[in-house]
Amino acid sequence: MNVKGLDFFFNPASVAIVGASPAQGKISNIIIQSLKASGFPGAIYPVNPKYAVVEGMECYPSIAAINEEVDIAILAVPAASTPDALKHAGSRVKGAIIVGGGFSETGQEGARLQEEITAIARERSIRVIGPNCMGIYDAVSRLDTFFLPPDRIKRPAKGTLSIISQSGSFAVTAMDELAAEGIGIARVVSYGNKADVNETDCLRFLAVDEETGAVAVYIESIEDGAGFVEAARACALKKPVIALKVGRYGAGASAARSHTGAIAGRYEAYRAAFKKAGVVELDGYEDFVNGCKAFGSLRPASGNRAVIITDGGGMGVDLADTCQAMGLKVPQLDVALKRELEAIFPPFFIASNPVDLTGSATDKLYAEALKKTLSTNFFDIAIVVALWGPPGLTDGFAGAIASKASSIGKPVVVCAPGGAWSREKNRLFMKYGLPVFPTPGGAARAAVILSKAKGVHGQS
């Protein structure tokens, strides 16, 4: 396997959609529409002998009939027709994305079919993503094979986080949620049954990909443990890598087998591999999203000493508990720092850790409290609890916090639970590139994840 071997998947000059159909709602049709909507700048070739025109574009009877280079063939044909489609793509294409299911995830017959396509691809030096996958959503190259309607599943703007995932729906749901939270994405790869391209290949590509600043991985199974550790370690030395392994228990493990044909394996082995590779271990979907939000916007923390600033005493107490339960340090304020805060605070503010600005909080005092605490050598990270109830908090609050965060240069995690008003106002934080966590648990985990990645790559 050539390290450079996957580049064309992420920068294709041309794609063919085999099985192209004019029928609205069909997978191939959604893909063609997504490519047009995303502004994919390369050539798009619909391929289907049944049609002359699809979505206003010339439709070719076969890939052979296209008189231009074709980098990638996207095969949207039934499982049984896939071997032939791949043979016909022949040496014309560098890679194929096989989105359909009906392979190793369905049992013996499907596994045989998958072996057949693997052999065909190897013979013709075609790299294959899939089968049983969503393929690629790439905000850099604007390739988008994720065949879910864009009105239902939003695509995030261009950012620096890349996601690689065995599960398509998992990646898609996370992506959709990140889009709603204002977090950008570089590349998302869903590789399903991994007939060829797997997490190791993707990690090797992403390690040297300049567009990717951090990598999140969803894993059901890894077949080549040593290869994974090597690739993940090489990647984690350059940028944060966070990973979720599912299928830990009986029901989950057997569901993983039905889902992508994965043999889940013992979780302890994965945990050891993550540790060896410097990969930050995640705990479930929510934590995956927490990690993506954290590394989609913030830099790693250089340690785990957190200062908490709140305008609600109870939420501050709960957050302090949660942080300490998760292994963060919540050190008391140095006496000089405490006095410095008391000098600018009204008497009923509490200059402690958590710093409690109460319902009389203002934008300015919040920002001052952040500056005076986080800019010292006592803290590596701040968690700002933003309860939007107090009338002293205005639309300038988020900007004031973001400005101090940026000048201090340490990560600031925003924890902002609440209802309609809060959810609307939280967009102001997102606008300034500060991810918002709706629960103390999520905010604390984000802080933990940010503090754990620093060990390996030393960015801080």
Place this chain on the structure above:
Amino acid sequence: MNVKGLDFFFNPASVAIVGASPAQGKISNIIIQSLKASGFPGAIYPVNPKYAVVEGMECYPSIAAINEEVDIAILAVPAASTPDALKHAGSRVKGAIIVGGGFSETGQEGARLQEEITAIARERSIRVIGPNCMGIYDAVSRLDTFFLPPDRIKRPAKGTLSIISQSGSFAVTAMDELAAEGIGIARVVSYGNKADVNETDCLRFLAVDEETGAVAVYIESIEDGAGFVEAARACALKKPVIALKVGRYGAGASAARSHTGAIAGRYEAYRAAFKKAGVVELDGYEDFVNGCKAFGSLRPASGNRAVIITDGGGMGVDLADTCQAMGLKVPQLDVALKRELEAIFPPFFIASNPVDLTGSATDKLYAEALKKTLSTNFFDIAIVVALWGPPGLTDGFAGAIASKASSIGKPVVVCAPGGAWSREKNRLFMKYGLPVFPTPGGAARAAVILSKAKGVHGQS
């Protein structure tokens, strides 16, 4: 202490607001406006010698000047003026709600002031809620002393869940979030420093309150452990009681002291008390909201055997892991049941647990899968993963699930992560009274909480 002693707080015929002000944004003004906005049917008497009229109502120079019965005096005056205000309220009022801070949470001088008001109240047989609290939001009596603007903090509609809390901002944030999630509320009491009324008093009232179907408690400290266990147990025998104790670790415990003057105590003692009383222990703010959402809409589960129905394989695997890690059982399907499902499913659906309907899920097959599994004796609860991407899911999806849930009579927890489209569509579930959990972790915890409450009161 008389068990019936608190009734008038929850059904007052008249309230006086001492320190009433016409100034917009002042606490007393917000309270008067909230009482008018909530449609409080009793008499409202602004009291302040400085004004003749406040918010269009006659303003009295003192409580003594009101020639009618006054059930409750809401004192919105500075801490130092509180003893006098309470003396002047005299024997005219049954109870006082003291919202201001500046008492035991601020140190020795404040503690002395609090002792003074406690003595005055005891002498005059006035029950006191507070000081340093939000008081009462009551969707039954429409009393609303929560002094945060209703545009910022939404009040939930009338429901059956009651919340009692030492922290005002914590209760308010949860309440606001529940309003956004379509969960109704019966009563919320924030009692702050607990000069008189505490969690034990409230539990005794709520145990016999016909409007309350379940009780959620936020605790920083309990002074009378034996009294609490007795009252909580009596309540939990009649309806689910769930509780969060904060201030478990150093930083949290010391923050609790600054917050409401609470001595947090050893967590193990609280845990043992909860167990003895049959109270379900909660773990942090998110879990508090999970529990409120669960018992705000659903009945307890008669056991912990969960069936998971999903349209995303990866999310199903993750949820199965999460359920099992939290102690739920995710049993495999009985062979006959599996065959029954396979008979109605297309071949690529997976008739297992999780049941995976894939991206080809439809409203009808989802509802059928729910009915065929949850109505058997194998399962106590269902978690329906609703990823809204598949085009076969329409606006009829939520109604189809709700209808089966209602006819089966067992709790159905909806897990629906995702972005803008999903968040909008999730309102359909809420409309049918099904609470929606945005993460597998939240959904699994809701299922755990629902299954834990059954032991005590035997509702199932």
